[in-house]
Amino acid sequence: DSGVTQTPKHLITATGQRVTLRCSPRSGDLSVYWYQQSLDQGLQFLIQYYNGEERAKGNILERFSAQQFPDLHSELNLSSLELGDSALYFCASSVAGGLSEKLFFGSGTQLSVL
Amino acid sequence: GDSVTQMEGPVTLSEEAFLTINCTYTATGYPSLFWYVQYPGEGLQLLLKATKADDKGSNKGFEATYRKETTSFHLEKGSVQVSDSAVYFCALMTPTGTASKLTFGTGTRLQVTL
Numbered sequence: 001d002s003g004v005t006q007t008p009k010h011l012i013t014a015t016g017q018r019v020t021l022r023c024s025p026r027s028g029d030l031s032v033y034w035y036q037q038s039l040d041q042g043l044q045f046l047i048q049y050y051n052g053e054e055r056a057k058g059n060i061l062e063r064f065s066a067q068q069f070p071d072l073h074s075e076l077n078l079s080s081l082e083l084g085d086s087a088l089y090f091c092a093s094s095v096a097g098g099l100s101e102k103l104f105f106g107s108g109t110q111l112s113v114l
Numbered sequence: 115g116d117s118v119t120q121m122e123g124p125v126t127l128s129e130e131a132f133l134t135i136n137c138t139y140t141a142t143g144y145p146s147l148f149w150y151v152q153y154p155g156e157g158l159q160l161l162l163k164a165t166k167a168d169d170k171g172s173n174k175g176f177e178a179t180y181r182k183e184t185t186s187f188h189l190e191k192g193s194v195q196v197s198d199s200a201v202y203f204c205a206l207m208t209p210t211g212t213a214s215k216l217t218f219g220t221g222t223r224l225q226v227t228l
Binding site for chain 1: 146150155156157158159160163165203207208209210213214215216217218219220221
């Protein structure tokens with residue numbers, strides 16, 4: 001158990017809908033990362049937060065947004081969903097987001113858009 | 115931009131065979147290098163890391179050496195077990211402003227048979 005909790009584990013929804021994925025980092029970790037894993041794109045970095053502030057942005061679509069709350073949990077909001085958004089979404093956390101820090105990954109949320 | 119190239123899988127080996135999974139990278143500056151492993155149905159776990167040239171990371175019989183001259187970080191294990199069957203991801207971490215960005219390769223699936 002990595003200590004990172006993601007909910008829900010599975011989500012099935014329709015095109016055009018909006019969903020929210022939730023992540024609770026390990027106790028004491030200030031930095032949260034979101035990744036998207038799909039068969040064709042591999043593991044893509046979406047966004048990173050540190051202590052409530054956005055720190056780095058990757059290949060995140062404009063339809064997607066995220067935030068980190070004062071209690072350090074994070075939410076990834078996906079809107080106007082398309083079939084191609086079906087993927088496994090991982091959250092990871094680390095102590096401070098430093099250069100050689102180990103990331104701890106949650107077990108992911110499997111999103112299926114029908 | 116930063117990128118990681120891994121050998122394509124799947125790699126199928128018999129138990130006790132020698133394993134090599136090639137990984138090369140492109141990055142500006144001096145990245146930290148990682149191997150993460152993903153077992154079926156789980157999130158990624160850090161396997162080993164190296165933070166500077168000529169460092170050797172090792173864990174659970176796996177090894178990888180940070181080769182700056184060849185920009186490589188090949189993963190090796192002398193004798194694989196069935197329990198090593200998983201997807202292995204090579205990754206590099208580079209500074210991005212005040213943050214650090216972890217970039218993954220596409221992953222290499224390893225299947226070990228009896």
